[in-house]
Amino acid sequence: MTDAPPVEVRGLVKTYGEITAVDHVDLTVRRGDVFGYLGPNGAGKTTSLRMMLGLIRPTAGTVRVFGRDPQLSVRALEGVAGFVEAPRFYPYLDGRTNLRLLAALDGDDAPRRIDEVLEVVELTDRGGDKVGGYSHGMRQRLGLAAALLRRPKLLLLDEPATGLDPGGMRDMRRLIRRLADDGITVLLSSHLLAEVEELCNRVAIVRKGRIVYEGELEDLRRTAGVSYRLRTVDDERARRVCAAQPGIESTDGAGTGVITFQPADDQALAQLSLALTEAGALILELAPRSATLEDLFFELTEGDGDRELAAAHVDAAARIVEEAPS
């Protein structure tokens, strides 16, 4: 195998008639990455993944997995496994027989790993039941088992935790984490920022078929900046101190008792705490907010117009709650 990156996508376009599902996407997944392909539903994530797996043809651009073109031959998928949308199986065959069939189509020693992969996804007991009777979560796990049969170096997973109950989500993420720790490169699509934050080191954010950000999650966090929430014994005085303090930006939250601000750096933050204490606005709470990245994500994926619309919805909902007779 060459040193080619697990996934290299350049200028990828897919159009269906008038609709452009994937619009000049470039992205590179490096060896060892847990790469988050993040975007709202309908942003073209699944379509991109289908092209990476050779299931659909790009209108333009190139896809290379480990340097090979999945459009030319299924050989490009050696060492690659995964699923798009929900994994699907033959409902009239049991789970184990489905895996035997797929292992037969994999060749090599895949048939000997069936017990092992069923064990990994904790389906050993249900392997003899027809897949038609499986729950969504069980199918999702069987999908992962089917992928692991190929002993992949690269896993392509499309919204692997979607539709699972909270416990199932946690188990699925834990499993992906473990596989990544074992050295498998993972490309994972998701519409959930929290999922990507939890699992991924690198991320591409996609909006309406276009990549709006690609890079380290850390860099994105830095771009977003960290904001802090502050609560003191004297709201009014604290607000004045914040406004006067160099390196402290944007104070808001009037009347709520909580001030939100962004410090230029740690030094500015330290100076602020000192100034607050000297002014007699003793600190009750000073904590970083994690929501900033989410704000940035919404800004990137929804644009201003949509953002305002979403905010209006939230306001309307809040009013309804407030006005409801108690």
Place this chain on the structure above:
Amino acid sequence: MSAARTPGVGTIYRWELRKLRSQKRTYLGLGAAALVPIIFAVAVAAQPGGGPEDVPFGRYIHSTGLAIPLVLLLFGSIWLFPLITALVAGDIVAAEDHNGTLKTILTRSVERGQIFIAKMLAAFSYAALAILVTGTVATVAGVIVSGFHPITSLSGTQVSASHGLGLVAASLGVYLLPIIAVACIGLLFSTLFRNSAAAIVGTLMFSLLLQLLTIIPGLGGLQPYLLSTQFNAWQGFLRTPVDWEPIVRATWVCAFYAIPSLVAGMIVFLRRDVAGG
């Protein structure tokens, strides 16, 4: 991994058969293939005098059991055998669309072309099995009802019972030619329509429309080249001496229907976007 043993068409074919064995429709077709000759034989036994006099061998069904499979081949060509064939051939690709499993099998280590060929072989095998079942059940039931006696050929000569049995077997073999062609058309429709019902009905309609075509005045000359006509090619064996002309023609006429259908189906299957499921 680069030295991996990649599976061949044989492996995929065996799993295609395994899938067929697990589906109800397979037994529906094979059940009909077995049941129709039994019902026919029972009807023959129940009516000692009557019989379909107007079709070849119709008047011999009481004198020899060997006439029964031959009469069934004549009746079955209108829609029964095309339907049984289409039931599986029309479903074999579309069912993968329906179950969303195309993406599942196309992301393993087998090429699309291999999968298509394996599916084609599985559809052929099933059709051949259905014909074999009908032929065997009809012959056995026929012999039970009317006995194992010499049969009169279309040329009017007497053919011994054992030789007649060989001719029935040869006739079933030739009958497979148009059946295979129907399977190829079913496979094309299955790939094209991505819907079992549409593919099955489409195949049957195509087969029926070809038969109707000959009714149109002036198109009678097309008759020797229609697929439906090839269902009667086996009658060449029931002449003394054997008339090879319709058999040879059936071979190339059926190929003329089968090969373009297969090539078209293959191209569609190789190139299509697998976006569902």
